[in-house]
Amino acid sequence: MFQLNLTQFTQEEFLRDYWQKKPVVIKQGFLNFEDPISPDELAGIACEEQVQSRLIHHADGKWQAEFGPFESYDHLGEENWSLVIQALDNWSEDAAKIIEAFRFIPHWRLDDLMASFATPNGSVGPHMDKYDTFICQGSGNRRWRVGDNGEHKEFSAHTALLHVESFDAIIDEELEAGDILYIPPGFPHEGKSLNNSMSFSVGFRTNSTVSLLSAFADHLIDNDQGNELIVDPNREATQHSGAIDSKDYLLIKNQLQQLLDNDDAFRSFTGCYMTQAKHEMDLVPNEEPFADEDVTEILSQTSLLRLGGLRAFYFTDTVEQGICYINGSQVDFDSSITPVIKLLCDNVCVDSEALEPWKENPAFISFVKAQLDLGYWYFAE
Template sequence: MTFSLTNFSIHDFLSQHWQKKPAVFRHVFSPFVDPLDENDLAGIAMEEEADSRMVIQDAHGWHVEHGPFTETDFGELCRDKWTLLVQGVDKYLPDADALMEAFNFIPYWRMDDLMVSFASPGGGVGPHLDQYDVFLVQGKGKRRWQVGKPGEHIAQYPHPDLKQIQPFAAVMDVVLAPGDMLYIPPNWPHNGVAVDECMTYSVGFRAPDQAQIVQSLPEIFATASDTAIRYTDPALTAQSHPSLVSSTALLTLKSLLMDVLNGDQWQQAMLRLLSDQQLPESFPATLYQPETLNNALKAGAIFQRVPGCRPLFTPTNNSSIFTFFVNGELFTASRACESSVLAILSGEWVTSECISKCENKFALLEIVSTLINKGYWELHE
């Protein structure tokens, strides 16, 4: 299954709407075919590792239950106005991952995941704010969305696990039908209510804050603490008070930190952090060697990225080595393999023909076999 945006200008969207203002796009997926149904979604919500929850609104107020769920749970919880929400569905279903790929005009490192929700009539999670950009793609059924302006919105908690905001004045009030899409920038209040039974696909993005960026620093010295440069002060002179930390000392300490941030080690640590997607573990039954992989490909086997896998790379000055990152891990390849590796990273299937185009076929087979054995690429069924 593939998804392509229609009636949609990437240039106009990025220049006029991205992180600027919300917008409705009609029939951008026409016709839209749901990559899963509510039964599939419930099945994922029953998995131990899945991040799922149900939000119920009844005469007594709001209620939140967290998965994993059982069939008995669904029988008891699917009452009144309810919504089942599952995060990271793109990591479980190739067709859901294909929907995310329709938005790859936004860099992979800015992508978060695909949250899918199924709601009964009147179901929703209440008025709220998100700190990230989101595309809301309507699947089966219809949902009404109201969007307000950014501002000082007062938070409220009708349930300890449900953060909402007080009702807001809507500047946009629309009903989405299958194949329609609503884009909402960060901090624009919104509220979605199911008109009838409906599926909604939330393509979420991420923007690391300063606290998250700082998390990359320990990684720099995790494996090589002897590379850390220690503070020295050979020009120290007597000072007026023993408690004083001089501005000169603080500037020197700051410069030590800046030297780290300006080095290649920080760049690698940052890319490890940005590429770490916490992908589900999925290893092949039999590990591949370059020779056995080559034989499998010649016999017609095809390999592809596992669902939800979004590799990263950044340009470097190294003329002989190409470096890329998958799920927090660093990989290297010869520059002779760079164009082939880039094609594979972008989602091109690994086939015998793909390997034959590379100048150094054995080196490419080594890279691909490693990625398969790590569980980041898999046999295409």
């Protein structure tokens, strides 16, 4: 388990003084940090079709980018290139544990765990992100430069690389294993590897208004909602047929507003939308359903683990009614097992001791069996 070592400030002070305000280097944020995955293992994962991976290299003054899967890296030489993998938490149980250190931020905002291996002088170039990121330095060393927030001109250094023009650094520091660099959205930054190095980035992002509205419209269509038309039985005659007067404008606006004000409809959409997987998961449904007694016995002996990348949330004001959301769907459960459902949503791993009071509860056994069959949770080996 990775545990944050905050000696410069508390979690509350970090959120107050730095979160979405300014970047900061957290020296030795992880004590005695060791890579949870080796460069060779990372390269092997990038060979898989389902994995989102990129190779970025720089030679003769030109940037190049390739998308995986990759079969070989021999043609790249020994410097000036980086391998980047998105959503490593979906493919490596050990690497996913890094995310656990950041659970003081609600995980409906979590994007993924990105990892990169870089050779000497390897970099993805100077760029800006639209999300908050905690860059955790693994083995090796990288020099990071971070500029101030403001107007920065972006340009395409390659069709797959959006870079930012040169900037003055407010942070210019060499990171070593265990150091963490936090960067809010909109701050230009560039990391350059000083030797063969690994880094792991935990990203948090929200959705744009237009993406929310678009997804909400899709949700209404899928659920045959929002079909109400404007009714105005007390309409008065107009002298200006080409006008949309203030009363009609309010009618049109209220037609949309009523949908947003419908808490049941909008909460259902939000729960389903926020639990949709951000990236493909290593999903393996259970082919042989468990018997009740088998589940009870195994729960007495081992932990229950959530599949990497699976998103499971609840609303604090409706979970007691027996409602949670898992992988894009609303899931109803017996409200008597609410405490353990919250436990499963709050934690990726729940051990047998915490599950002891529930191992013979029929409602919980039924819930667990359904999740096991879908491949959403599994038993620790």
